[in-house]
Amino acid sequence: MVSLDPIIRCSKLTKTYGQGESAVQALRGIELEAFAGELLMLVGPSGCGKTTLISVLSSLLDADGGECRVLERDLRSLSAAEKTAFRARSIGFVFQAFNLIPTLTAAENVAVPLLIQDMPRRAAVRRATEMLERVGIGDKAGKLPSQLSGGQQQRVAIARAIVHEPRLVVCDEPTSALDHQTGERVLKLLRENALRDGRTLVIVTHDHRIFPYADRIAQMDDGRVVSVQRPSEKSQ
Amino acid sequence: MMYVALRMLLGDRAKYFGLIFGLTFASLVLTQQSAVFLGLMTRTFGAITDTGVADIWVMDPKVQYIDDIKPMSDTALLRVRGIEGVDWAVPLYKSLLKARLENGNFQSVNVFGLDDATLAGGPHTMLEGRVEDLRMSDAVIVDSVGAQGKLAKPPSKPGGKPTPLHVGDSLELNDRRAVVVGICKVSRTFQSQPVLYTTYSRATTFAPHERKMLSFILVKAKPGIAEADLCARIRERTGLEAYEKETFIEKTMGYFMKYTGIPINFGTAVALGFVVGVAIVAQLFYSFTLENLRYFATLKAMGASNFRLLRMILLQALLVGATGYGIGVGLASLFGYSFRDTELAFRLPWQLLLGSAGAVMVICALSAALSLLKVVRLEPAVVFKA
Numbered sequence: 035m036v037s038l039d040p041i042i043r044c045s046k047l048t049k050t051y052g053q054g055e056s057a058v059q060a061l062r063g064i065e066l067e068a069f070a071g072e073l074l075m076l077v078g079p080s081g082c083g084k085t086t087l088i089s090v091l092s093s094l095l096d097a098d099g100g101e102c103r104v105l106e107r108d109l110r111s112l113s114a115a116e117k118t119a120f121r122a123r124s125i126g127f128v129f130q131a132f133n134l135i136p137t138l139t140a141a142e143n144v145a146v147p148l149l150i151q152d153m154p155r156r157a158a159v160r161r162a163t164e165m166l167e168r169v170g171i172g173d174k175a176g177k178l179p180s181q182l183s184g185g186q187q188q189r190v191a192i193a194r195a196i197v198h199e200p201r202l203v204v205c206d207e208p209t210s211a212l213d214h215q216t217g218e219r220v221l222k223l224l225r226e227n228a229l230r231d232g233r234t235l236v237i238v239t240h241d242h243r244i245f246p247y248a249d250r251i252a253q254m255d256d257g258r259v260v261s262v263q264r265p266s267e268k269s270q
Numbered sequence: 271m272m273y274v275a276l277r278m279l280l281g282d283r284a285k286y287f288g289l290i291f292g293l294t295f296a297s298l299v300l301t302q303q304s305a306v307f308l309g310l311m312t313r314t315f316g317a318i319t320d321t322g323v324a325d326i327w328v329m330d331p332k333v334q335y336i337d338d339i340k341p342m343s344d345t346a347l348l349r350v351r352g353i354e355g356v357d358w359a360v361p362l363y364k365s366l367l368k369a370r371l372e373n374g375n376f377q378s379v380n381v382f383g384l385d386d387a388t389l390a391g392g393p394h395t396m397l398e399g400r401v402e403d404l405r406m407s408d409a410v411i412v413d414s415v416g417a418q419g420k421l422a423k424p425p426s427k428p429g430g431k432p433t434p435l436h437v438g439d440s441l442e443l444n445d446r447r448a449v450v451v452g453i454c455k456v457s458r459t460f461q462s463q464p465v466l467y468t469t470y471s472r473a474t475t476f477a478p479h480e481r482k483m484l485s486f487i488l489v490k491a492k493p494g495i496a497e498a499d500l501c502a503r504i505r506e507r508t509g510l511e512a513y514e515k516e517t518f519i520e521k522t523m524g525y526f527m528k529y530t531g532i533p534i535n536f537g538t539a540v541a542l543g544f545v546v547g548v549a550i551v552a553q554l555f556y557s558f559t560l561e562n563l564r565y566f567a568t569l570k571a572m573g574a575s576n577f578r579l580l581r582m583i584l585l586q587a588l589l590v591g592a593t594g595y596g597i598g599v600g601l602a603s604l605f606g607y608s609f610r611d612t613e614l615a616f617r618l619p620w621q622l623l624l625g626s627a628g629a630v631m632v633i634c635a636l637s638a639a640l641s642l643l644k645v646v647r648l649e650p651a652v653v654f655k656a
Contacts, residue, residue: 085654094651095569115575122573129653133568137281138274149271149576206654 038143041202041234042068042091046100049086058088062257063100070201071231073225073247075239078254085206087254091236092125092204093117099243099256104202122150123153126228132187134179140166140190143173147198158189165193169223185216189223203228209244221247271574275582278562279589285558286590292554293594296547296633299604300540301496301618301626306624307536309615314526315519317380317465321391325497327518328359328504331511336518337460339364340484342510350487354494356504360385363473365517366463370442373424378417379464380444389489392467394592398437399452404469405502408440411452416464433615443476452523456540460526490547515611544629549592551635555587559641563648568649583638591634595627645648 047064050057060083068074073082093109102109105124112120126147131180136144144162149155159270163175171182176200179187188208195203208224209217221244228235237248244250246265253261280286317336328350330340352361355387363383368376384392384404392401397414404411412421412435421441422432435441439450448468454464468476474483489512491500497514504512513521525531560565566579606616 089651089654092571094649094653097564117574118570118573120573121571125573127571127653129563129568132651133564135274135278135565135568137277142274142277147570147572148273149274150569150572150578155273 039070040103041070041072041105042066043103044087044091044100045102047087047090047097047102048099049083049090049095049097053210060257061090061097063224064259066252066259066262068234068236070234071229072249073229073235073237075237075245075248075251076244076253076254077245079241080240082254083257084254088204088236090236092127092202093121097172104165122147123198124200126198126200126203128188128191128195128208129209130210132179132191132192132211134187134194136179138250139176139178140142140171140182140186143179143190144193144197147194151198162197165197166190167171168227169193169265184190184212185220188212188216188220192220192224192227196233201233203233203235205239207236207239207241208237209241214243217241217244221268271578271582272585273568274569275585275627276589278565278582279558279586282558282561282587285554288569289551289558289590290597291592292547292550293316293630293633294598295376296543297301297595297598297626297630298601299543300547300629301599301622302605303536303539303543304622304626305602305606305612305616305618307532307540308617308619309566310460310532311523311526312617313458313615315522316459317382318515318519320394320456321382322394322489323390323490324515325491326489326501326504326512326514327489328489328508328510328512329485330525331509333479333511335522336364336368338525339485339508341480341528342487343368343482344484346484346508346510347487349522350489350504350510353503353507355492355500357490357492357495358388358390359487360388360390360518361470361478361484362391364485364489365473365477365563366392367443367476369421369464369466370445370447371421371424372441377420377464379421379443379466380459380465380498381473382465382477383470384467385488386469389469393456394455395455397453399468400452401452404467406448406449406451408447409451409468409640410443410448410471410472411454411467412450413465415451415452415458416455417527418463420462421464441624444478448476448477458613458615475602481611483500491639496577544633547630547633548636551571551633552640555590556640556644558586559583559644563644564653565647566645567650567653570645570648571653576646580642583645587634589637595630597624597632 044064045067045112047061049061052058069145078084090097093105141159144165145158148158166172166175169192171186171189174182174186209220224249248265250262250264252259308329330342332340347361365381366378367381369379370376389401389404401408417435421435425432435450437450441448491497606618
């Protein structure tokens with residue numbers, strides 16, 4: 035259920051890469067809100083600033099101007115160490131290329147966010163195995179990523195993104211490396227698991243086939259959010 | 271997270287073994303070459319350590335090292351004996367003389383002439399006979415390596431093996447007969463000449479006659495007398511030079527270090543081992559880090575601090591360092607042990623083990639530093655680039 039409290043509130047957010055004549059303005063005054071329990075998709079053509087925006091939202095990148103409050107924190111006021119701790123506690127990531135460590139088993143990969151928070155290894159792997167069961171691949175806990183299919187690897191990545199119960203999950207093109215059917219299954223899984231407990235899910239995607247899974251879709255163009263619509267409105 | 275670091279390292283077997291190989295090679299070359307160098311250096315002062323009973327060596331002030339003999343007058347011994355604090359003082363003759371072998375060949379031998387009365391400064395370990403047998407007529411004691419090698423009797427038939435010298439055999443020194451009464455074990459000499467012990471008075475008859483024959487005076491300090499003070503007193507009263515045993519060792523070693531070029535020759539090999547070690551390990555370690563950069567960025571994005579990543583990389587460097595060092599030093603030790611009773615000079619004291627451990631750690635630190643720099647500068651936002 036979507037809450038009325040904004041988890042993300044961006045106002046006049048700007049970000050420029052480079053200086054002088056070679057400067058590229060990636061974000062030109064972003065206005066955006068996302069709420070607890072909401073699945074928000076960021077869509078738009080390549081180079082419109084989607085990746086820069088999620089990098090700023092997840093405190094991986096600093097904005098140049100404007101305001102960005104995430105989970106009641108002004109990201110621009112946080113020190114580097116505070117941002118690192120903030121990411122460890124409050125944000126989960128799902129990457130386009132999964133980014134699973136190839137020498138760790140599925141369970142160990144899922145346990146990484148817990149290990150970063152200094153949970154003992156045994157307890158972390160036990161909890162990671164439970165999480166793998168929740169996403170339907172409990173029997174693959176001992177397998178290396180190379181022994182899993184693309185869909186199974188993305189399930190591991192989803193389990194890793196939510197195992198430490200973050201309040202915000204950021205996904206970058208989570209279905210681009212998957213076939214349509216697997217992509218749909220992954221989206222269902224994300225909705226079922228990542229949106230639990232009032233979590234917010236921000237997904238960057240080009241894949242229009244998964245738009246129906248969104249609560250709202252923010253259309254971006256040339257560094258701006260040009261519209262925010264419900265999927266039904268967008269399809270019209 | 272340290273577990274993750276280890277799994278990342280050990281999971282890539284090819285890289286891991288490559289790193290271990292590089293460090294093993296570096297550690298082996300560093301340790302083995304340094305041990306051979308130390309072994310050779312030890313041979314330069316072997317005669318001093320073998321003459322274990324004396325605290326102080328007295329000699330002509332112009333002497334630069336143990337083999338640089340500048341004979342003193344016999345009266346110097348009496349003057350030294352008269353100095354307060356001297357418990358006892360005995361003469362020592364040392365010279366390189368030519369021995370004539372049974373087949374007519376000549377062989378240079380290091381001759382030590384011991385005090386006739388006390389035989390002080392004689393060999394520690396007798397393999398055949400006794401030191402006291404030197405009191406017999408024409409008696410000499412020969413070292414075992416010389417007896418089996420350069421002083422051995424020629425084979426009885428062509429192509430046969432030489433027969434080692436034994437008690438009862440004889441040789442000629444300066445046209446005088448010398449009878450072997452004992453075989454001893456001594457430190458090898460720097461130039462690998464056989465060592466021959468006899469009494470002081472007999473040694474002076476073996477040697478071509480000179481006005482002065484006394485090479486060194488061995489001195490024992492009275493209990494409670496500081497050796498350094500006694501050396502100073504001997505210098506002051508006699509005008510001769512007096513060194514504590516350790517100082518004389520340092521002086522001898524210093525001479526060889528300065529004038530023989532050995533340090534630079536071995537130094538080049540050691541430096542080469544170090545440079546090759548750094549090159550191999552740094553390159554492999556850096557490429558290992560580069561290959562894992564995506565995962566380090568992922569960890570950084572997920573909230574792993576720079577400090578935590580640094581600890582992970584240092585742990586990886588430490589593990590390959592310790593393993594490579596262990597195997598390298600093990601191989602070097604095995605090498606030394608396998609050639610223990612041969613001409614190979616090899617000495618592996620704990621200080622050398624510590625030194626090569628330090629060098630390997632420097633190699634690892636330099637290699638890790640490149641990787642650390644890369645990871646610290648890594649922008650975590652790169653995780654969103656496919």
